Amino acid sequence: MESLLDPITVAIIRTPPETSVELIHFRHSTSAKESTQCRLYYTPTDGSKHLSPPQEAEENAFLNSSEELDILPQPDIIFNHGHRNGLDVASLVAFSEGFARTQTCLSFVDFGDLEHRTSTFRSLMSAFPSAAVGGRSYGSRSSCRAAIWSPVRKLIFFTYPLVRGIDERYEELLQLSSDVDVLFVVGDSDPLCVEMHLAAIRKRMRARTWWIRVIGADHQFSMRGNNGAGTKLCNVAGQIAAKWNVEGGRDLEKTELTLQYDKVNKQSVWTEWFAHPDLKKVSEKPITVTITLSGGSLPAAGEEFAHTLSR
Template sequence: MPQKRGKDASTDGAPAPKRRSTRNATQKPQYKEDSGSDSPVPKPKTKKLSNAKPAKTTKAVELSGPEQSSLSPISISIEHESIKNPVDCELYQTSASPESGAPQTMVFTHGAGGGLSAPAVFNFCTGYSALHDILAFKGSINMNSRVKGFHACGDHLQKKSGSTSEWPSVFGGRSMGSRAAVIAATEIAASSDKKGHYDITLVLVSYPLIGPKNDMRDQILLDLPERIRVLFIIGEKDSMCALDQLGEVRGKMKAKSWLVVVKGADHGMHVKPAKAEKVLGEMTGNIAAKWVDRQTLGEDRDQKEIQIWWDDDGDGDGVKLGGWEGVAQ
């Protein structure tokens, strides 16, 4: 029986057969506002990790939570010539390194239905800042404005560093914010002054692949150039990003991509029990920081997917991490 659609367009329903949005190649793409929400979404049927080759023996590793930054985030305001009003930001500084504004500093932004205080955002930023700084900025639901926020924050970090050479860009976001990160990265790659001379890494948390009208938001991912590295962090039960459909898109992307699946999590990264949500959220940020730093396994071209889950067996804190697994080509 077909699933009934609620009146609110921001409510996540189960996706219908995919339909790709098309655009005239001669026209400048118009990026629509994301109506996704950071609130809990209906739970679809559990989907298996797409296209993964299960290891003959998968040994789970029990982890302790990431060491947290010793400082609370610092509120700062950034002005830029491309924007009318200053961008309000929160800077999470790591205690692992005294140098702020290092190349691994990530510019991150929230989704359409929540702000910087949303648990999924706060937990991720806390975990990432155990190793590197992260500059999280607040934005409106206007996509073009959010994209400008990335450029403003990126330029701020480069100026602060005093570097005159090409500055590596590490952009990330959750839900709508992840789409804005992709668009900003594409604009940098296509700009006349940086064409062929850029270093961009993307961390996309809860990427909303399936829109409220069941349209596929895959084109901007397919447009990413080959030299950009992408890490997806997706909840196993995220109704806005079915793992099988994401697997198909990743297979078509020119950019190299990796995937972290949070078992039992929905679009808002909510999991049960409640105590697991904070720890798992922080761990995803920690995994992202190590991946950005190329510390993790999975750099081999066939090792691109990993799972993290909660299994409180009374021994340890319950966080388990599988090994990086191969993906069928």
């Protein structure tokens, strides 16, 4: 796995990219009566596919057929925004642009309830085969619901509203299967995802989990006394999340990373991934139970059979 503290890697993450991240706006029909606004963040390469000039000039052009969709760079993640705030929130834009420096991010607008957003996710997942889904806050919950009983095996949560008042919201997380990888990007000052609650839920989840712990960040990823710091941290968090999202970018033993802002040098600093002492990896080996029936008048008396249980 790539070292995040290698001097060259650190310089690349902190330095603006040589090739700027580009943004494509379009609409996609999610049902016979509805369509959704989409944004595709990507970094052009020599092999990148580009929209033709007429389509680039037409803002929010409808792209639905396989031929139309084929001109787009295929997304590595499908993302949705928070409850009341759309895609223009500074923290989400910074995270998306950071992610798109090495991978492609498809974001969509949907202010509906969880069921409606989940439906939109599944429609886009069908149209744009993607290895991961995710979202910010409320969008994270809907992405989690969409991932259940789907081929998706990676999720990235840019904040997650585990609690609201006295209500706890974690049912979807517990339904994720053991072959799913989940990345939480959460501030340690987030009142909706307190560290104690997050640690407890991670222990209960069957899915494998990782956490980018952003020091001093709240649910909005604002940093008290320094608005620019939050944007910089979100951009770096997006870059690290993209590295986590690639094959070979995750270590099952090292599941936490700390990210913070150095006020003196005015730059983001981070650690390598490290092992959490209280979050031990659960064995993935199946458990085989042998049951022997004997005695009485049971038809199968004296016989044995084995049943395999998966965690």
